[in-house]
Amino acid sequence: MDAIASNAPLVVFIVIGTIAVAASFLVVMMRNPVHSALFLLLTFLCVAVLFVIKAAEFVAAVQVLVYAGGIMVLFLFVVMLINVRHLPDEKMTTSYTLGGIGVGVAIFVLFFAVVRTGAYHDEAPNAAKKLTTVREQVLTQHPTDPNKLVRKWRAKDNRNAEAIGMALYRDYLVPFEVASLFLLVAMIGAIVIGKRELSALEEETAPDYMLERVETEKEVKDLVNAN
């Protein structure tokens, strides 16, 4: 029992990591794109668990909020936008398969060479020093009167969200502000591309799905009666 308890993170890592790899494999194997998207969701959630194992709780929470919550919705909408009805029964292997495997192996070797065990463990340079200034308010016993409690500031152990906050808002301020510019660009781009008015010529040649089509109540009724 003790052996299991002490190795719990390893066991969880193996189980969750296996599920993550299997799910991401199924993402590319599934014929139905919606199924692929759901397996991608499973992969995201498994990666969130892996983040928790590495004591990166904030990243795990963001993984669930942004990736599993937001980006999955976007993927599903894209799947619905392009509207793949039936994928033809194509072969799973093509002439590109060998090249694809080669590129995959090459990237794996690159990752393996760069992200070695412990390569990033001791690289929190000045962040660690600055972090000691984080304080928290605690209730402690009054020094003379035992029936009283006083609020006190004391240095606090570094927490995950705080460590990220310190790094982001003090050491890497400019990248953080640039990130807001990127978000702005994405926001405007989505509107510009999506809200484009079609010219008269485009409207004529555009396929049906690009044109606005609102079904009136009458049309729906006709459809029901037809059935």
Add this chain to the structure above:
Amino acid sequence: MTYSYLPILILLFVAAVLGAVFLSLNWILGRHQRNPSKLSPYESGVPLLDENRKRVNVRFYQIAMLFILFDIEAAFLYPWAVIYRSMISWYLFGEMLLFILLLGVGYVYVWKKRAFDWK
């Protein structure tokens, strides 16, 4: 510290087992009828108006995109709020103000372009 998340893991495990048990019980005990009306989406006999795999309006995508962008903005606010509580300073306040103002420009643009209007 990571051990404080153990209850979530146990919850996930119990949920998975529960779901598997219900599905397999249904499979073992239930009768298997595979006629067309049984397999139709609405078993009560209401015919479908349309197929489910239809091309949706691009507006759904736009709304989802805007949702993600503001979602990310909110995600940036969490670590800021945590350190702002312990070290209140104009510096921290100003940088977050700049961040929100920059995104506010986009917000006003989106609003003026009527992307929030469904009509």
